[in-house]
Amino acid sequence: xxxxxxxxxxxAHAGLAExxxxxxxxxxxxxxxxxxxxxxxxxxxxxxxxxTSVFDKDRVCLVPDHFTPNKDIKSAELSxxxxxxxxxxxxxxxxxxxxxxxxxxxxxxxxxxxxxxxDAIIGADSHTCTYGALGAFSTGVGSTDLACAMASGKTWxxxxxxxxxxxxxxxxxxxxxxxxxxxxxGLIGVDGALYKSIEFAGEGVAQLSMxxxxxxxxxxxxxxxxxxxxxxDEITLEYMKKxxxxxxxxxxxxxxxxxxxAIYSEVVNIDLAEVPxxxxxxxxxxxxxxxxxxxxxxxxxxxxxxxxxGRMDDIRIAASILKGKKVAPxxxxxxxxxxxxxxxxxxxxxxxxxFDDAGCVISTPTCGPCLGGHMGVLASGxxxxxxxxxxxxxxxxxxxxxxxxxxxxxxACSAIIGRVATPSDL
Amino acid sequence: xxxxxNVFKYGANVDTDVIIPARYLNTxxxxxxxxxxxxxxxxxxxTKVQPGDIIVAGKNFGCGSSREHAPIAIKASGxxxxxxxxxxxxxxxxxxxxxxxxxxCASAFDEIDNGDLVEIDFETGIITDLTNSRTFExxxxxxxxxxxxxxxxxxPYTKEAAND
Numbered sequence: 001x002x003x004x005x006x007x008x009x010x011x012a013h014a015g016l017a018e019x020x021x022x023x024x025x026x027x028x029x030x031x032x033x034x035x036x037x038x039x040x041x042x043x044x045x046x047x048x049x050x051x052t053s054v055f056d057k058d059r060v061c062l063v064p065d066h067f068t069p070n071k072d073i074k075s076a077e078l079s080x081x082x083x084x085x086x087x088x089x090x091x092x093x094x095x096x097x098x099x100x101x102x103x104x105x106x107x108x109x110x111x112x113x114x115x116x117x118x119d120a121i122i123g124a125d126s127h128t129c130t131y132g133a134l135g136a137f138s139t140g141v142g143s144t145d146l147a148c149a150m151a152s153g154k155t156w157x158x159x160x161x162x163x164x165x166x167x168x169x170x171x172x173x174x175x176x177x178x179x180x181x182x183x184x185x186g187l188i189g190v191d192g193a194l195y196k197s198i199e200f201a202g203e204g205v206a207q208l209s210m211x212x213x214x215x216x217x218x219x220x221x222x223x224x225x226x227x228x229x230x231x232x233d234e235i236t237l238e239y240m241k242k243x244x245x246x247x248x249x250x251x252x253x254x255x256x257x258x259x260x261x262a263i264y265s266e267v268v269n270i271d272l273a274e275v276p277x278x279x280x281x282x283x284x285x286x287x288x289x290x291x292x293x294x295x296x297x298x299x300x301x302x303x304x305x306x307x308x309x310g311r312m313d314d315i316r317i318a319a320s321i322l323k324g325k326k327v328a329p330x331x332x333x334x335x336x337x338x339x340x341x342x343x344x345x346x347x348x349x350x351x352x353x354x355f356d357d358a359g360c361v362i363s364t365p366t367c368g369p370c371l372g373g374h375m376g377v378l379a380s381g382x383x384x385x386x387x388x389x390x391x392x393x394x395x396x397x398x399x400x401x402x403x404x405x406x407x408x409x410x411x412a413c414s415a416i417i418g419r420v421a422t423p424s425d426l
Numbered sequence: 427x428x429x430x431x432n433v434f435k436y437g438a439n440v441d442t443d444v445i446i447p448a449r450y451l452n453t454x455x456x457x458x459x460x461x462x463x464x465x466x467x468x469x470x471x472x473t474k475v476q477p478g479d480i481i482v483a484g485k486n487f488g489c490g491s492s493r494e495h496a497p498i499a500i501k502a503s504g505x506x507x508x509x510x511x512x513x514x515x516x517x518x519x520x521x522x523x524x525x526x527x528x529x530x531c532a533s534a535f536d537e538i539d540n541g542d543l544v545e546i547d548f549e550t551g552i553i554t555d556l557t558n559s560r561t562f563e564x565x566x567x568x569x570x571x572x573x574x575x576x577x578x579x580x581x582p583y584t585k586e587a588a589n590d
Contacts, residue, residue, distance in 0.1 A: 041454040041494060045581050067452060074452035126492040126516055142494035142520035143454075144580050190439055191486035195515045224486060224514055284439060371448035371491075390490060392443040394466040399447075 002259030004162040005229050006197040009137040009256050013120040021161040021263070029059070030136075031093075031114055032149045033123030035105055036064040038142070040081040042124060045147035054089050055153030061093035061114060062086050063105040066367045068097060071374035103339020103365040106130040106218060106307035110210075111341060113244025117232045118254035122149055127307050127389065129220045132229035133213035134236055135255060139227045160226045162197040163188070164264040167204025169273035174423050176317070177212030178309060178387065178407035180270065181219040182278040186288030187268060194224035196265065199258060204272045205230060210239045211313035215407075218308045219389050222285040231257065277422050279385070280405040283393050291410045294420040301384040302333040302415040303396075304408060305363070306370045309387035310338025312345055314408045319351035321412035321423065327359040328418030334376045336363040360415070372396045378403075385414040427548045427576070429506035429527070430556075431478035434464075434471060435540035438484030440510075442517065445488065445496040454495060456502035463499040477504035480546070482538050484510065488517025497521040507546050509534050509553065509564070522571060525579035529553070531564035538562075548572060 001020065003011065011019040013027035032055075034042055039062055054060045062082055067075035086094035093114065095102040101112045106127050109115055117135035122128060124146035131138035141155070149155045165184060185192070198220045200213075208216070213230050220228030230236070232255045240248045247253065276290040304310075304318050315337055327333045335355045337343040343365060346352050355362055369376030370388035378384055378397030383404065386396065391403035404420060413421040444466040446459055453459070464471035481500065487510035488496060497520050500508065507527040521528045527548060534553050538544060542557035551566035567575065577583035 037448075037451050038492065038494070044454075048581055049584060066448075072452060078452065124492055124494075126490065128492075140492040140516050142492055142497075142516060142523060144494060144523040145519065148580070148584075190489055191512070191514070194486065194512065221490075221516075224489065226515060371443075371451075373448055373451075377449075390441075390443065392441045392490060394447050395443050397449075399466040 002261035002263060004197060004262045005199055005256050005258040006137055006162060006227060007159055009118055009120055010157060010159055012254065019159045021159055023159040024156060025159060026154055026156050027120055029122060029149055029153055029155060030119040031059050031061055031121040032146065033061045033105060033109065033121065033125065033128060034146050035066050035125055036068060036079045036082055037066045038124035038146060040078045041143040042147040042150065043081060043085050045144050046151055049147065049151065051151035054150045057090050058092050059153065060091055060150050061109065062091060063095050063108065064097065065104045066371065067373050068366055069364060100340060103342065104307045104310055104367055107310050107338035107342065110134060110214060111243060111339060113247065116240060116247060116253035117236060118256055122155055126221045127218050129225065129227045130214055130218040130307065132217040132220065132227050133210060134239065135230060135232040137227055137229065140221060160195055160197045161265045162199050163193050164267045165198055165200050166202040166267060166269045167200060167272055168202050168269065169204060169271035171207060171272035171275060174277060174409040175275055176407040176409065177208055177215035179275050179278040180272065181216040182280050182285065182288050182405060183275045184268065184270065185219065185223045185286045188223055190222060190284050190286045191224040193220065196225055198223065198225045198228040200228070200230045206233060207272065209313060210235055211311045214311065215308050219285065222389060277407065277410050279410060279420060280391055282391050282402040282404065285391060285405060291406060291420060291422050297404065297420045298383065299331065299385050299414060299419055300382040301376065301378065302331060302411050303336070303369050303376055303384060303386040303388060304411050305336025305338060306367065306388040307338065308389045309408055310336055310342065312342050314387065315342055315346050315351055317408045318412045319354045321409060322358040322360065322416065323354045325358055325416045327415045331415055331418050333360040333415035334363055334369065335360045336368065337365060339365050369396055385411050385420060387411045428545060429478055430543065430545040431476065431480045431506055433480050433482050433538055433540060433542045433544050434468065434475065435538065436467060436481065436483040439486045439489055440467070440483050441490040442488060442493050442496040443490055446493065446499040451493060451495055456498050459495055459499035460502035463503045472503065475503045475505065478506045479504060480544050481505055481508045482535055483508065484535055485512050487513050489514035492516045494520045494524060497524040497526040501526040511535050522574055523580040525575050525577065527575050529564040531562050534562040534564065
């Protein structure tokens with residue numbers, strides 16, 4: 001019986017020739033990930049279990065990014081707890097603020113060359129599903145699962161069914177991966193892929209940059225998905241060569257392809273030409289509309305950044321739109337390069353100057369405002385256009401504040417116009 | 427094992443940000459988290475909930491973040507079971523790992539009202555609404571999952587198993 005791409009990766013990591021949807025398997029993991037919010041409880045669990053060391057000091061990656069630079073004493077204690085653990089365990093993939101490789105976890109892990117096709121990765125962060133962009137299996141778990149995986153290098157999975165999303169056609173100018181994933185979530189709903197893989201296919205894939213694919217897989221969870229995954233092509237190989245030339249040269253990875261007779265619970269066809277610049281209105285990522293139909297909506301703030309849209313391509317697009325323009329009076333526009341490397345590159349390319357000239361504020365890499373942590377929390381009644389990934393009630397601050405999700409072009413244009421806007425409004 | 431309590435009823439897609447807003451995630455202390463449980467959709471929940479009470483909700487309960495703080499906050503509030511049409515997958519796994527009983531039952535969601543007194547038999551999966559005298563059947567947990575819940579979660583369960 002044919003297997004999906006995800007099923008093949010899981011079978012390989014479980015040492016099985018074949019798996020089917022619904023099978024419970026134990027799989028070896030290539031990388032295990034935690035952040036400053038989810039790791040401290042996992043450390044307690046690990047110690048409580050009597051486990052004294054991690055399974056592999058090179059395969060446990062810990063990243064302080066949610067409430068960092070620490071916003072208060074309690075969050076500083078969480079970071080300290082994780083830092084002490086990383087030191088005690090001699091972890092080689094702990095990224096401290098200011099380290100060359102530091103930044104938002106899902107921005108840096110691919111960019112630092114830690115993900116390759118065919119890998120199996122779990123992380124105590126729901127957006128761990130991002131790495132499917134490189135043809136890897138990755139999914140989010142809680143702190144207890146993180147603890148067990150840090151100790152053993154293994155975890156159990158229920159083998160998922162899959163939805164196949166076939167991409168065709170040519171996308172319009174300014175349409176990005178973010179629009180594609182919002183559009184898909186609008187079609188299938190926030191539970192449309194519950195427990196399932198979302199496997200992307202079709203000739204349209206070749207048009208999507210690695211940044212587009214990372215944004216798309218990042219939000220697979222917002223459709224309830226276990227993971228999102230792209231086939232491996234030239235764009236993937238180029239990205240791997242750039243991010244980890246040694247591993248690429250040594251051929252230490254496996255490219256899996258879905259079987260032709262793989263079983264899918266559903267096939268969704270998307271003509272990229274039909275995907276508009278898309279927004280998700282409050283309070284669900286599935287509440288999508290064409291941005292051009294939302295132009296009367298006034299806003300107070302714009303956030304450009306996050307694990308969804310804080311990559312170099314995103315920052316370049318934002319700068320290309322904001323160049324020579326001004327943020328509208330009364331609007332706060334917060335730009336957050338997703339990693340130190342992205343920040344530095346933006347500095348070297350003169351992009352930070354463009355943002356500064358436009359009247360944006362520029363933040364150090366952090367998840368901060370996306371989850372209402374800090375660096376852009378909303379007051380009651382305020383509304384933000386944001387390139388982040390969730391617009392639930394109270395997500396960015398007060399429970400009667402609102403978040404409108406968008407891609408970078410809509411966010412940048414909205415900052416300039418002072419309401420939801422698209423490049424045609426400039 | 428049976429539990430009994432009054433129902434707090436919510437709709438579909440109850441997300442982890444309303445179960446426990448991220449602004450409180452600078453601690454993982456259950457005693458602190460329970461003070462803010464459900465705060466953004468039901469500000470009275472934390473003060474009204476009594477030990478044994480039951481949450482009944484629509485589809486996709488617990489969608490969003492991977493924060494284990496969500497089932498921890500619900501369990502620390504004294505909730506004896508969450509009944510939903512279905513659950514988001516990370517929450518489902520986390521709830522079992524934390525020893526928070528959860529059950530999938532669409533008809534219970536359709537017919538149980540907010541405030542009803544409900545009894546649940548975990549062994550049979552029978553849910554009885556004592557207020558309107560209706561019964562519903564959910565699939566009971568397999569034995570090993572029930573053992574994890576009885577032990578209080580995956581960690582105490584693993585420890586017990588190691589000591590056997």
